[in-house]
Amino acid sequence: MGVKLLLEKAHVEGIRSYEVYRREGGYRSVEKALKTMSTDAIVEEVKKSGLRGRGGAGFPAGMKWSFIAKPEGVPRHLVCNADESEPGTFKDRYLMENIPHLLIEGLIVSSYALGSHDTYIYIRGEYAWIVDILENAIGEAKANGWLGKNILGTGFDCEIHVQRGAGAYICGEETALIESLEGKRGNPRLKPPFPAIKGLWERPTVVNNVETLASVVPIINLGGEEYAKIGVGRSTGTKLISACGNINKPGVYEIDMTISVEEFIYSDEYCGGIANGKRLKACIPGGSSVPILPANLLLKTAKGETRYMNYESLSDGGFATGSMLGSGGFIVLDEDQCVVKNTYTLARFYRHESCGQCSPCREGTGWMEKLLLRLENGQGKISDIDLLWDIQSKIEGNTICPLGDAAAWPVAAAIRHFRDEFEWHVTHAEEAQKRNFGLAHYADARQLVSA
């Protein structure tokens, strides 16, 4: 049984209410932080913890906090990114739904550390009912003196506002989120300037994921060094993984990043194996935008080492043979799933969610979708596969925001690892309409290439 820091109390009866949360030891970190720690000490503590952003990019949170500009007389803002829209990722929803006070607590401490008197939770529009849960929690916190003016008599004022988005994936990108929060069209901004210098209303802003901010609570309670002892290497602390797809027990699991991918999929404590006794074919380990991996590369790295559920191990081998932990949306595909169809579905998603601001992403995503649909329907040509590869390479890295990359990577990885399945869709077009390619050789042990 791994360590649990975030979801430890998530299933206590009535934990959503302030009384139960407080009884279970809630808001201790606020007391500790506001009364005994300086703002710099909190940032230092978060730095020491090695906490990495849980939204997908994995950028060290303490580092991000230390970048925030502190010009005289200009307010600063903390924005909580709850616009969780990555297909396959639903960990923030679980956290906010079950234990909303944990997020509020983390927000208060973080706001104090960053000097934000007006903190925003930008939540995706589809999470309509969670807005009520959060606002209820904020109201309770305020009624008990954890929010508002002069919190705990320390002279620190803080308000938390919940703002609903309108359900656009792109608004999960931090600058698009800021634009949307300002009431404009959610187009990502060009960087630099980064939000830490000019963010919300041209003021220094930090945008963090829900899970990142919630993780501040155990960091303050345990101390940064203690927190850093959990996990391995630069993957410290615990991570929420939202597992879905063809597994026996889909759901949100908190792991301490020391377990292997194999254990995560097959152990009864976590996913409980592949559903209906089928075999594992492929997996997208970190939300739809990270590269898909075939079974043989998922469980073992190209060097033949066991792959673990952490930032370093999952990205071992780079994009050639590795993937990313991303936001923790763990999507499992069994032997009956078609990678071409899966890639098409993702491409359709990205085409639909592209903001249309910069040309490679606007035009390229649509083109990829059309080509993939043609391949999936058995009307494709062999040259389409190379064309897809070329399109994705022209999108990747040439766009304003990472959505272009996010659209390009799944296509690139699918072609890189499953090229024969794509080719089969062309050479056996009729058969491909009736049955799937199946497991083929994707779970076979790989020939080790000595360095």
Place this chain on the structure above:
Amino acid sequence: MAEGTPLFKVTIDNITIEVPAGTTILNAARQIGGEVTPPAMCYYSKLQGSGGKCRTCLVEVSKGSEKDPRPMPKLVASCRTTVMDGMEVKNITSPKVIDARAGIVEFLLLNHPLDCPICDQAGECHLQDLSYEHGKEGTRYEFQKRTFHKVDLGDKIQLHMTRCILCYRCVFVANQLTDNREHGILDRGDHSQIATFIQKNLHSDFIGNVIDVCPVGALTDKTFRFKNRVWFTKPVDAHRDCPTCSGQVQLWMRGDEVFRVTARKDQWGEVKDTTDGKPGWICNTCRFDKKHINDWVIEGPSKINRHSVIAQGHYEGLKKPDETMPKVMHGRNPKLLMDIHNVSEVNKTDIELSLIDGPATSKTFNHSEKNNA
């Protein structure tokens, strides 16, 4: 630029130039000029906040600055990246850039109808120039193109959304030149469009400038539509005493007939500053209503870039090629190139070629030289 702004040295394609801090790579390259300048479809120096969207101006920064010489990991949009001291930029010397740019051109043309033969913008279209200079022939796109209906934005401007490349320039014009922006971007992704919400007319006195900033034929002047091809008309600088704007315009004439009135453009296709240094936006009255030659004081023919199709038949500003012949001939300027042979040692006019066996070679001449001697 304020006094005391430090000068930064920046090297673009091995050409070094000093520019004030805060200048963008694109503007530094424009100071150098020529092929070094990256193309720009969405950036417009007169419009604040424009740029960064079309990605045609991507360049490679191979050295960040003197202090931090690390190269930038990705290609950057030169129109929005400011120079650092000692920065080294590769534009046409970087195969990565050339490749990426060809890709961007292909993306831009993907849903573009390529209806240049019936498009009023043809001849002065930036997308035409761009695809000619940086694109590849042929397309690999085999699907139906995205189309829209034509929309009238008032009685003077027509929107041809199908041609639009979503540079956002017209949105910036409405934001920065008019009191009330009435159009914007609707929807997202490849189905996003310039539109009013819903089906409104554009009212502002200066809204006609959206036609001038549009790099393609998406926004066209209804008073000029299908009247003439731009290369048949002659651009003439003219002015009038206008109560709303500077009144400094360019007339597009054929004979004595004024077909079209636009703002004056500089070499980057942007609106030129007026003589007193303000951006030369013109008002709707000048643009749409003053179509008689008596309304205007003619200054003279406009200077048009020799490479532009509009320059056909115009000799103003024509740069004559250097006279190389006198240079290589030590001052002699032969009337006919055949003249050269007069000074050649090989050619002896006294030899009757008809008397020689077979074709004449230099040997024949050398022999005869000896014989003669």
